[in-house]
Amino acid sequence: MRTTLGLALARLLTPLFSPLAQNKFYPKYYPLWGGITNVNINTFWKHGDQGVPADYFRAVSTGPVAPLVFSITTVNDVLNIGVSFKPSVFSREDVDRIIAAFSNSLDTLRDRP
DSSP, X not given: OHHHHHHHHHHHHGGGSOHHHHHHHHHHXXXXXXXXXXXXXXXXSOXXXXXXXXXXXXXXXXXXXXXXXXXXXXXXXXXEEEEEEOTTTOOHHHHHHHHHHHHHHHHHHHTOO
């Protein structure tokens, strides 16, 4: 609850900060660099029902607290992973390295007995 109230208060106060202070506030007090949002479409549609999409892609937005977000969506037997990022925070090369590390972690989990 304290974090939610803190973020709400920060949202009200940060417009009063200088641009330099605004850029330093979130990295200093909320040092998240990324987030994950997961949706299992299978809970909305039963496998084999009419009208069930064969595949499903979705976009997610980034923000000052999470400038990089993995969008993980499950539909039927397919797992789709998308990545949104703020180019003002991450270079394409940084994001490619993050994606590679994430992919390697998934491979490690898949190969476990």
